[in-house]
Amino acid sequence: MIELNGLVKRFGSLTAVDGISLHVEKGEVLGFLGPNGAGKSTTMKMATGYLTPSEGSVRVCGHDMASAPLEARAAIGYLPEGAPAYGEMTPHQFLIFNARARGFRGDQRKSAVATAVSRTQLTKVLDQPIQTLSKGFQRRVGLAAAILHNPPVLIMDEPTDGLDPNQKFAVRRLIASMAKEKAIIISTHILEEVDAVCTRAVIIDNGKVVADGTPAQLMARSRYHNAVIVEIGNAHAEDAASVLRTLAGVDRVSEAREAASRRFTLFPTDASELLIENISTLVREKQWDVRGLYAEEVRMDEVFRTLTTSDATAAEGDQA
Amino acid sequence: MSGHLNGLRAVFLREFHGYFATPLAYVFIVIFLFTTGAFAFYIGNFFDAGRADLAVFFSFHPWLYLFFMPAIAMRLWAEEQKTGTLEILMTLPMGLMSAVLGKFLAAWLFAAIALGLTFPIWITVNVLGDPDNGVIVASYIGSFLMAGGYLAIGACLSAATSNQVIAFVTGVFVAFIFTVSGSALVLEFAAVVLPQTMVTTIAGMSFTTHFQAIMSGVIDLRDLVFFITLIAAWLGLNAILVDLKRVG
Ligand SMILES: Nc1ncnc2c1ncn2[C@@H]1O[C@H](COP(=O)(O)OP(=O)(O)OP(=O)(O)O)[C@@H](O)[C@H]1O
Ligand SMILES: [Mg+2]
Numbered sequence: 001m002i003e004l005n006g007l008v009k010r011f012g013s014l015t016a017v018d019g020i021s022l023h024v025e026k027g028e029v030l031g032f033l034g035p036n037g038a039g040k041s042t043t044m045k046m047a048t049g050y051l052t053p054s055e056g057s058v059r060v061c062g063h064d065m066a067s068a069p070l071e072a073r074a075a076i077g078y079l080p081e082g083a084p085a086y087g088e089m090t091p092h093q094f095l096i097f098n099a100r101a102r103g104f105r106g107d108q109r110k111s112a113v114a115t116a117v118s119r120t121q122l123t124k125v126l127d128q129p130i131q132t133l134s135k136g137f138q139r140r141v142g143l144a145a146a147i148l149h150n151p152p153v154l155i156m157d158e159p160t161d162g163l164d165p166n167q168k169f170a171v172r173r174l175i176a177s178m179a180k181e182k183a184i185i186i187s188t189h190i191l192e193e194v195d196a197v198c199t200r201a202v203i204i205d206n207g208k209v210v211a212d213g214t215p216a217q218l219m220a221r222s223r224y225h226n227a228v229i230v231e232i233g234n235a236h237a238e239d240a241a242s243v244l245r246t247l248a249g250v251d252r253v254s255e256a257r258e259a260a261s262r263r264f265t266l267f268p269t270d271a272s273e274l275l276i277e278n279i280s281t282l283v284r285e286k287q288w289d290v291r292g293l294y295a296e297e298v299r300m301d302e303v304f305r306t307l308t309t310s311d312a313t314a315a316e317g318d319q320a
Numbered sequence: 321m322s323g324h325l326n327g328l329r330a331v332f333l334r335e336f337h338g339y340f341a342t343p344l345a346y347v348f349i350v351i352f353l354f355t356t357g358a359f360a361f362y363i364g365n366f367f368d369a370g371r372a373d374l375a376v377f378f379s380f381h382p383w384l385y386l387f388f389m390p391a392i393a394m395r396l397w398a399e400e401q402k403t404g405t406l407e408i409l410m411t412l413p414m415g416l417m418s419a420v421l422g423k424f425l426a427a428w429l430f431a432a433i434a435l436g437l438t439f440p441i442w443i444t445v446n447v448l449g450d451p452d453n454g455v456i457v458a459s460y461i462g463s464f465l466m467a468g469g470y471l472a473i474g475a476c477l478s479a480a481t482s483n484q485v486i487a488f489v490t491g492v493f494v495a496f497i498f499t500v501s502g503s504a505l506v507l508e509f510a511a512v513v514l515p516q517t518m519v520t521t522i523a524g525m526s527f528t529t530h531f532q533a534i535m536s537g538v539i540d541l542r543d544l545v546f547f548i549t550l551i552a553a554w555l556g557l558n559a560i561l562v563d564l565k566r567v568g
Contacts, residue, residue, distance in 0.1 A: 011568050045407070051567075073411055078407075080404060084405045084408060085408070089334075097334045100326065102326070
């Protein structure tokens with residue numbers, strides 16, 4: 001439904017987006033991840049027709065953004081970063097403005113506005129100037145404007161930023177409820193969000209795609225994927241250390257000393273293999289004093305940190 | 321095509337209501353009426369002139385518009401850039417010209433209302449004497465067109481910056497050039513340093529000269545064409561400046 005083909009955006013000598021190609025189909029919810037300044041917003045601005053790409057093209061529902069911009073834009077709902085809106089207007093006036101510009105009239109306009117208002121739970125603040133609304137409500141106004149015309153393609157730049165946990169949940173549920181009949185792209189810094197609502201995750205760094213797959217596939221790229229943690233009492237620690245280091249299927253071992261025990265993290269050579277079964281057999285045979293044995297839980301943010309380097313915070317630490 | 325008209329209409333209504341969303345519009349109109357009255361009655365010795373016409377009243381319009389029109393126009397595009405709403409406006413399915421025209425027409429209608437509210441002065445001269453109402457109608461039309469010219473300049477310069485104050489100051493500056501370019505002082509100076517054809521061009525660009533021609537009571541096609549062309553040119557430049565934002 002939306003195709004980005006080789007998008008490049010240069011600002012003077014800076015290349016903010018450096019050859020991004022993505023096709024998003026109906027039913028997909030694509031989560032756009034990447035460190036600050038990676039080029040997420042810039043890519044979305046090109047996808048929605050606000051910025052003209054330096055190179056590449058955008059097609060929305062078969063309409064080329066460059067040659068048929070009005071048709072292409074009509075098929076998109078867009079929530080820009082920070083949810084800008086006309087502050088002196090009330091949410092009701094703002095939505096009417098959007099509906100009018102999109103060609104809705106009379107009863108059709110009324111019902112489009114009413115649906116958007118109820119889906120984003122704006123009823124309470126409908127007649128209060130937007131500039132006096134709290135950040136979360138301002139975001140919901142932007143969200144309402146984006147879904148007002150029931151567009152086949154929805155592009156939202158950090159839609160849950162600034163929302164309270166209940167509202168985050170509500171927005172994710174709203175996205176999920178629309179997912180079936182739309183192609184949706186959201187950007188986010190909240191990695192659990194990708195797990196919660198996205199069918200596909202794309203990580204970009206320095207304007208390039210560095211990973212593209214289902215959230216599960218991305219997790220599999222973590223060095224912690226299928227890693228095993230085993231905690232052994234000090235009495236057997238030295239023995240265990242030498243055995244574990246030379247064990248087949250173990251790529252690397254990291255150790256952490258506790259008061260009465262030592263904790264080993266075993267990274268598998270082949271992440272698809274279930275190392276934990278071998279380890280549990282081994283420790284039973286050896287009859288070590290085992291204080292704990294568990295598979296490491298893979299966290300999305302760890303994958304994110306290993307894949308993105310432009311943000312200097314990527315820490316190379318061994319944590320359990 | 322309907323997409324363009326929907327957009328134009330939506331932008332026009334939004335901007336026009338926007339003027340009245342704050343007390344600013346009313347303050348503006350009151351100040352405008354007060355100033356036009358003050359200029360005409362006191363500075364222009366409206367009564368002492370002993371003539372029942374509005375020539376004095378209208379002759380001050382270029383000088384008032386010089387400040388008032390950039391003030392009406394400064395918000396139009398600068399604010400959109402500052403708050404980021406330009407991104408919303410430019411991703412709605414409407415052509416750039418719909419947005420440019422919608423904003424301009426809203427400002428022009430607002431100016432027309434302010435101008436229209438000077439009607440008591442017209443009634444007054446009719447009570448006091450027997451003015452040539454044809455000349456007055458022509459002058460009002462001329463004043464309206466001239467206001468459009470100043471507004472187009474203001475709108476264009478508002479698109480050049482995200483700072484309303486800068487938009488206002490540069491708007492007044494450019495408007496000033498178009499106001500004084502026909503004055504004897506400027507033309508005499510220009511004649512010394514520039515070839516004759518350029519002096520004629522400069523004189524021909526003067527709002528004041530064209531407005532005075534209309535104030536004489538004859539609406540010459542050339543004066544009409546002058547203002548319309550000028551408005552179109554500044555709005556065209558306005559559109560180009562907005563489009564440049566999208567190149568980044
Ligand atoms: N109009 C512009 N002019 C110059 N540089 C720009 C412009 N817009 C963006 N950039 C630069 O392009 C790069 C990408 O910015 P972008 O806003 O797309 O990042 P992002 O991935 O959305 O980051 P964040 O997570 O902080 O929102 C940044 O280095 C930014 O400074
Ligand atoms: Mg961003």
